[in-house]
Structure formats: structure tokens, C-alpha cells
Amino acid sequence: MIADGLLDLGIDLNVWPWVWLVVAVLFALIELTLLGGSFVLLPFAVSAFVASILGFYDVPIEIQWVVFLLGGTALFAVAIIWLRKFVNDNDTPPGVGADRLLGMTGIVTEPISHDDVARRGRVNVAGEVWGALAVGGRTIEPGTHVRITMVQGTRVIVEPIQNDLTTTSEGTT
Numbered sequence: 001m002i003a004d005g006l007l008d009l010g011i012d013l014n015v016w017p018w019v020w021l022v023v024a025v026l027f028a029l030i031e032l033t034l035l036g037g038s039f040v041l042l043p044f045a046v047s048a049f050v051a052s053i054l055g056f057y058d059v060p061i062e063i064q065w066v067v068f069l070l071g072g073t074a075l076f077a078v079a080i081i082w083l084r085k086f087v088n089d090n091d092t093p094p095g096v097g098a099d100r101l102l103g104m105t106g107i108v109t110e111p112i113s114h115d116d117v118a119r120r121g122r123v124n125v126a127g128e129v130w131g132a133l134a135v136g137g138r139t140i141e142p143g144t145h146v147r148i149t150m151v152q153g154t155r156v157i158v159e160p161i162q163n164d165l166t167t168t169s170e171g172t173t
Contacts, residue, residue: 016064017055023068024048039083043075044068098151101125105147105161108132112140112158123148123158131155 011019027045035041050071051064104125112121114137123132123146133155134140146158 013061016061017052020048020052020055020064020068024052039076039079043079044072046075047071098154098156101130101148101151101156103148105145106130106156106158108140108142108144108146108158111142112146114138119155123156125156132158135159 024045027041027048031037031039031041031045047068051068054064054067055061106123106125108122109124109129110120110122112123112132112134114134116133119131121132121134121140122129124130125148131154132146133152135149135157136159138160140146140158140160145161147161148156148158150157
């Protein structure tokens, strides 16, 4: 086998199953308490537990190390691939949260300007009142019908609807 005594680290072979078990429990506790379920150490905790079982059945220490290292690495890779697929498949679908407002129309209730640092501009959309900013440097007066083009934080970015004949900063009615 691999150079005798190299992988046993001078530890009695009857103690290795307990070492693996302690490593498994320690990695699992660190994973759950400090890392918050990030799946970094959990694969290695599982592989240490499997190495512990192999140690109790007197499997050579070299195989225990291979199971721990390669098994943990393989489980880590599988977890990363699976989690990446899970994260990508669970994007917020359209129509959920503030993004549902995109493309909807509303009515201006308080004058809206492009650089409203006082956050006074308001628009009523689907029965909800939202803070708003105007597109393009124009001031949009109350009563104007607007379309939501973007959501920026807790405010919506709006533009007047072209066929609307209500008052804008140009003074058209």
C-alpha cells in the first residue's frame, strides 16, 4: 500500500473510526452554526462519517482517506451543481413583487419630476400609491396618465402616455 504509517499519522488504527466520527460531527456543527447551511463543509462531514463506518469495519486507512477526500470533493461538486440549478430555476417570476408594476399604467397624484430629491412625486397604480420619478427631465402634473417603465428601489420610473391630453410641464391640455 502507500508508505506504511504515512496516512495513519501515527494514530492507532483502532482510533481512526472515532477520529472520523469526531471530524464528521465537528464539520456538521460548524456547517450548521457558523456557516449557516452554505454546504461548504457538509459534504466533507458526510464523507468523514462514511470513512468512520469503513474504519469500524477495518477497511485500510488509505481507503478511508480516499473516501474522505475524494468523496467529500465529489459530494461538494454535486452540491454546487445542484444548488446552482436550484438557484437559477427559482428566479422571481414576473408578476411578483414590485416588478409586477412594469408596463402598468397609473395616474399621477402629486407632481413628479426627474430629480425629485424630496421624494414628493406620487402615482396611483392598481390602488397603490407609489413614489415616482419622471423619465427625461419633464415634470408630470397630477391627473396625467403614466406608464411605469422601471422600478428603482421603492420608487417607480414613469413616462406620460403619449395619447394622454392632461396637463404636463409644457402646459398642454
